[in-house]
Amino acid sequence: MYQFKKIEKKWQEIWEKEHSFEAITGSEKPKYYYLVEFPYPSGAGLHVGHVRSYTALDAMARKKRMMGYNVLFPMGWDAFGAPAEQYAIKNHIHPKEAVKENIKTFKHQIQELGISFDWSREFSTTDPEYYKWTQWQFLQFFKHGMAYKAKKNVNWCPTCKSVLSNEDASGGVCERCGSKVVQKEKSQWVLRMSDYAEQLLDGLNDTDFEERIKTAQINWIGKSTGAEVDFKIAEVDQKLTVFTTRPDTLYGVTFMVVAPEHPILEEYKDRISNLDEVREYQEKAKEKTEFERTQLVKDKTGVRIQGLTAINPLTNQNVPIFISDYVMMGYGTGAIMAVPAHDQRDYDFAKKFDLDIIPVIEGGDTSKEAYTGDGKMINSPILDGMTNKQDSILKMIDYLEKEGLGRKKVNYRLQDWIFTRQRFWGEPIPLVYCEKCGWVAVPEEDLPVLLPDVTEYEPTDNGESPLAKIDSFVNTTCPHCGGKAKRETDTMPNWAGSSWYFLRYMDPHNEKEMASMDALKYWGQVDYYNGGMEHATRHLLYARFWNQFLYNIGLVPNKEPFRVRVAHGMILGEGGEKMSKSKGNVINPDDMVNMYGADALRCYEMFMGDYEKEAAWNEQGLNGIYRFINRVYRAGEMINQEEGYTKELEQLLHKTIKKVTEDIDHMKFNTAVSSLMILLNKMEEIGSITKQDFRTYLLLFNPICPHVTEELNEMYGLGEALWKSAWPSYEEDKLVEREKTIAVQVNGKVRATITISVDDEEDVIKEKALQEENVKRYIEGKEIVKTIVIKGRIVNIVVR
């Protein structure tokens, strides 16, 4: 059994002392930027899931360095946010103290794993030197009209007592605590992310993200193409505009529906004869949570608005207007034209309220259900007889535009980013409110706006940030007129700091700028970015938006910040369930490092399965890897005095170099490890190896198992330290097997195997095949129709 504790500590100290993994900005070497999502340093400490992704990227980074690249592989801390705050509230210490402690623990745990992070670039989002620039960038949004204060219905979590963004309130529940989110009207700072919908969608074409990640983003942005159509209102001089993806069905409109919050109701309340009924419905709708409104209500409800009637712009016929909560104010125009013959929801509503159903597309039986398929247009003068849906839509839009009745319109599900939180532990928003001048930016030289040292961090019930209670923080002077002013007391969401941290790594100690243009240009895009699937629609979208904005105002050189984005699979507990404290199946990486060593833990996590898929923990598997590493350790005893590669091993060595080289690049770590196992099996079978055999073996294994390989290299005096050495190369012509065993099939079934030489011609191979006893048995008395010989692969004899 090898002394992994001693060995691992020794090499970690050497790497630290020699600054082995520090990236050099401006180096002549080609650059490569690997990034893993920086962790939230929670009190629970490192998770085995962290180990998986850190090791994976570490292996890639170590290999890339050995291949001569100037590799940037940084690490930092995403430390603003509620957990640290809650911990602080409970234990009556300042969150920054709690964060300091947690970072210490995390860093220690990561260092014990021997991950080759460039620690010289470390920072935390909570460092004033860092959040100064987060604030500064917020001010760029503000100054470019990209941040606005709006009173709007926001997602409010009654448990966390804070506003949530749409991304944080997905499915109508609070991302953090799982409480039902309620709608609350509040004044909030909002970033105009929806302006970037098209750019965010389009930019995906310039990236190399995994398909599932692209899909998640595309779905979240939710582009749909259609038209806006203006319906006149008969009683007043006002139009009701709707968004539809099916303008081709305009002749089938028999009623309209507006959302309960639609402004038209307030505007013309005097004309609505059944206002009480309408009001009552509006109140009921408000009480329902978003969740109930979208998930539970299958039965349609609604109220006809008496006193307002719309006019179909094509037929000039009157159509009634309803309010119903199946129409959302937040999407489109908050009003729809209803075509019950060809839309299921409209159909359900029409049936319930006994409204006309006019089919405009042939097919189906519209007395039974809405027909949503394609067919010939009917009852539609300008479209009658057309059969192609796309053509009908285009023709209708064309007509509407010509007649001034509507226009082509693209709609997005993506909404603006609600950017304020009523929390203590976040970046203060660097704005002050002056009665005379309105909202004014804090001058750049006064940044950062520091979080005050106080003793109370509790969120308040009235939805105000705890900072609002601190007079010394709130009261200030207006930078513009010098009069009395009050600071904004809301803070930023913790997605703010993570929206640009990858830029700061390029120039982390810059006191004058967020990062210098030289450094930004040198490092360019993040070449390879790894993170969890849970961030595919939040962090990843925010960071892309943020970077695209910075690009548009000339602060960064690349429009897309990340080239490749991959997501690791989750590590599940031994039973295949998600690890959780309550299930008691949490594996602590420290325990594993103590029992088996960091090298074994790393190697096991690389071997346990497909990197992108989830994998269940299995300690026996880890023990198996531990045995394997011990065998590698003992392999040194087989070293002989011969020079070069052992003849018998040469081909397999070249093959393994190729395999490991390619597999690490493609994140197929499991097969990389297995090919090293195969090579070791062969070495043991031969029982004797050269120094060069072993040196190559150690070089190949080093990215995954850095400590023990480095130790063995030194112990047997095989050469320069591995981390300073070049990655081994293979020769194509050494890969060719001179002798090979191939299968012989008769009518597609394997009947024998033959050993052939690379030089054998087709007829020689054929002859060999025909001589096999078992082959003879199957072709005897039959006619050979065809013989297929694929050189070096297979022989197939077709008989009849």
Next chain:
RNA sequence: GCCUGAGUGGCGGAAUUGGUAGACGCACAGGACUUAAAAUCCUGCGAACUUCAAAAUUCGUGCCGGUUCAAGUCCGGCCUUAGGCACCA
């Protein structure tokens, strides 16, 4: 409902992209070493069916069909499952 993936032994998973399915590892079984255990080493290990044995045969990659000399891999249609979106007009 729409959009992505994925289904292979007892288990985790391989398969040069159409060419011997099950590499490698775990588990299990038998053996060696040991007073014994651990550790280590050797052998076997998809199913069925023959056989004293060796060897062979048949079936087998979610299901049904197709293309091909040849299909885990390609095509068509389903089923299951994971993730994303969803009264989104």
